[in-house]
Amino acid sequence: MQEEQAYYLNQICSENALYAQQNGKSKKCLIHTFGCQMNERDSEILFGFLTQMGYEKTEKESEADFILLNTCCIREKAESKVLSQLGELKKLKQNNPDLLIGVCGCMVQQKGMADTIRSSAPHVDLIFGTHNLHNLPVYVYNLYRGKGRQITVLEQEEAIQEGMPAYREYPFKALVNIVYGCNNFCTYCIVPYVRGRERSRKQADIVQEVKQLVKEGVIEVTLLGQNVNSYGLDLHDGTTFAGLLRELDKIEGLRRIRYMTSHPKDLTEELVQTIAASSKICNHFHLPVQSGSSRILKLMNRRYTKEDYLRLVALIRRYMPDAAITTDIIVGFPGETEADFLETIDLVKQVQFDSAFTFIYSRRTGTPAAIMEDPISLEEKKERLQRLNDVLGEIGRHINDGLEDKVVEVLVEGPSKTNTEMLSGRTSTNKTVIFAGDSSLIGRIVKVTITEAQTWILKGALAE
Numbered sequence: 001m002q003e004e005q006a007y008y009l010n011q012i013c014s015e016n017a018l019y020a021q022q023n024g025k026s027k028k029c030l031i032h033t034f035g036c037q038m039n040e041r042d043s044e045i046l047f048g049f050l051t052q053m054g055y056e057k058t059e060k061e062s063e064a065d066f067i068l069l070n071t072c073c074i075r076e077k078a079e080s081k082v083l084s085q086l087g088e089l090k091k092l093k094q095n096n097p098d099l100l101i102g103v104c105g106c107m108v109q110q111k112g113m114a115d116t117i118r119s120s121a122p123h124v125d126l127i128f129g130t131h132n133l134h135n136l137p138v139y140v141y142n143l144y145r146g147k148g149r150q151i152t153v154l155e156q157e158e159a160i161q162e163g164m165p166a167y168r169e170y171p172f173k174a175l176v177n178i179v180y181g182c183n184n185f186c187t188y189c190i191v192p193y194v195r196g197r198e199r200s201r202k203q204a205d206i207v208q209e210v211k212q213l214v215k216e217g218v219i220e221v222t223l224l225g226q227n228v229n230s231y232g233l234d235l236h237d238g239t240t241f242a243g244l245l246r247e248l249d250k251i252e253g254l255r256r257i258r259y260m261t262s263h264p265k266d267l268t269e270e271l272v273q274t275i276a277a278s279s280k281i282c283n284h285f286h287l288p289v290q291s292g293s294s295r296i297l298k299l300m301n302r303r304y305t306k307e308d309y310l311r312l313v314a315l316i317r318r319y320m321p322d323a324a325i326t327t328d329i330i331v332g333f334p335g336e337t338e339a340d341f342l343e344t345i346d347l348v349k350q351v352q353f354d355s356a357f358t359f360i361y362s363r364r365t366g367t368p369a370a371i372m373e374d375p376i377s378l379e380e381k382k383e384r385l386q387r388l389n390d391v392l393g394e395i396g397r398h399i400n401d402g403l404e405d406k407v408v409e410v411l412v413e414g415p416s417k418t419n420t421e422m423l424s425g426r427t428s429t430n431k432t433v434i435f436a437g438d439s440s441l442i443g444r445i446v447k448v449t450i451t452e453a454q455t456w457i458l459k460g461a462l463a464e
């Protein structure tokens, strides 16, 4: 496969080099990435391919020769964003018929979606799903050869592809896939249908990749999986997530290890002990609870109860009292009553989450929950979301207030988005800290004294 990829990449690269020579500029590409870090990581690979083809990265649609939408379908809102963007690209294509437009990712992996886009968006040249992104070189080659629209979505996942190129945005931190797909089939969730079954990468491949990244200057890695806790189980050779973490922990020069996402049903005491014993694995548990009502959790097929979740939190606090705990919560799951919702509020107050991503339930065609009765109005769901966010905000603020005057270690990521004069970075607990400092600190871990707590961010001053 890699030889084939290299062949097509070389062919395209020579043509693009000729174009650059004749036009005095290289071709430019732009990828719009929607959704989660899995998609971000996929976009790094897609950018890697495009760079090898001789494309330069641009942020401006108007100067792009190739625009790719890497899509998400986790909620309806994510899909409507893609569709409206796709509509806008139509005008661009009218002005520039040579523009290549591609759509890939989770949204097109849904049954029938590729056909819908094929017929409703004739300006789209290229469609591929989540299982065949490594074929981008051949699709682009075929487009260059005038072989017509390239539309291929595989129903089933293929073997894991190692050794793909990547274009990483940050030199000092990196995303690393460890397990693809999901076997959990939470009843509201589309992911298992668009990302396939769980497939773990070999531990040796992951360790080698991280070592290489560290050699290139990376000090923080984020390990990615829909459920990292089940990493390795499909390999049937004794590989486990805790074991992988212990191996990565030994890598000299690596300073921080993060991971996303952890399913509460598979979080073991051994894992908590491993994390507690490591100085590199961050002091942060992102542990999506989804609901505080055991009745709703059962309907969601989450396979734990409110009490199980609270026991887990107690376990974490026993080993790591300073760890931040964050979560995902869905309000308005079909049939959620006021009493169910109050169970969620109660759980949130008991756990004292540092922060949470909160969502209104969004019906996904093809999932079991899509056909459950859902008598609650959207108005009421919005009102519940607001009440929940108010409680979370108060708790978050209270926890952050406790950090004032404390000295924390911050990995400096770059200028602050809201004030480019300031630097922004993250603590081990994944809190954003804004402080004044020289841009030479970007990519380093520095000590910062917290001077002012806000609900979702901290302000500070360099301590050294």
Ligand code: 5AD
Pocket: 074, 075, 188, 189, 190, 288, 290, 328, 329, 330, 359, 360, 361, 362, 363, 364
């Ligand atoms: N509606 C709303 N939120 C959802 N999530 C997943 N599926 C849905 C849906 N159909 C949320 C869950 C998950 C996060 C990534 O997205 O909270 O943890």
Ligand code: SF4
Pocket: 182, 183, 184, 185, 186, 189, 190, 191, 192, 226, 227, 263
């Ligand atoms: Fe979706 Fe549940 Fe799998 Fe997470 S664990 S991706 S919520 S099905």
